[in-house]
Amino acid sequence: MDNLIAKKYAKAIIERTDMEDFYHRLSVLNSAFCMPKFKDIVNSSQIQKDRKLDLLNSFFEKANPNFINFLKILLRNSRLDYIPQIFKELQRQKALKENICQGVVYSKEALSDDKIKELENKLNLKLNTKIKLKNEIGQNDGVKIYLEELGCEIAFSMKAFQNKISEYILKII
Known part of the structure; x- marks a missing residue:
């Protein structure tokens, strides 16, 4: 309400x-x-x-x-x-009126302004819309980008990466 x-x-x-x-x-x-x-x-x-x-x-x-x-x-x-x-x-x-999508980058450490700009530029190209990101500190080892208006979540986790590599190595052996 x-x-x-x-x-x-x-x-x-x-x-x-x-x-x-x-x-x-x-x-x-x-x-x-x-x-x-x-x-x-x-x-x-x-x-x-x-x-x-x-x-x-x-x-x-x-x-x-x-x-x-x-x-x-x-x-x-x-x-x-x-x-x-x-x-x-x-x-x-x-933001909707100006066709800007607000998003949040969750990371363990604060990201530099240059890194955030770089992420914004890459997402702008991929999603064909203007993206504005803000950084929030979290407890996870990875990086997660959440764009609420687009219903989009992009995540990279070191733990998941290590698990995938372990699975791949076990398949090869």
């Missing part, structure tokens, strides 16, 4: 002419939600809604009346805590 609400807000934002400004502002607010103290303030019923709105607007040098109205709607409906979900959905819809 929460995701449906976020999708409706994101769909309304993506159709706006000032979508880039909304996207930037939501990005800033989304990063603020990483702080537990900020979440406590936003979710507190003891703090007046006007004070919460002032707090949210304090993140920006220049006020945007349309964005303020958007925040007022979220406040009125007690949905400020949906901002991270709305931002994530907006990010996804923006």
Whole structure:
């Protein structure tokens, strides 16, 4: 249900002419939600809604009346805590609109920017679409690339590779 609400807000934002400004502002607010103290303030019923709105607007040098109205709607409906979900959905819809597929590279160690760019370029050629990857550290020895929008997963595991070589050697003997 929460995701449906976020999708409706994101769909309304993506159709706006000032979508880039909304996207930037939501990005800033989304990063603020990483702080537990900020979440406590936003979710507190003891703090007046006007004070919460002032707090949210304090993140920006220049006020945007349309964005303020958007925040007022979220406040009125007690949905400020949906901002991270709305931002994530907006990010996804923006990527689809621009024909960019978001993906995640899971690896044991952080990959360099050059390696990520190289993977993106190779996948762009193979899948005939623009791929944007981000790196996440995992516990597995291999490397796994997951592209949710395309339903595609590419994995290389050292353990599986060693097993295949062992099987091959045993067949030869």
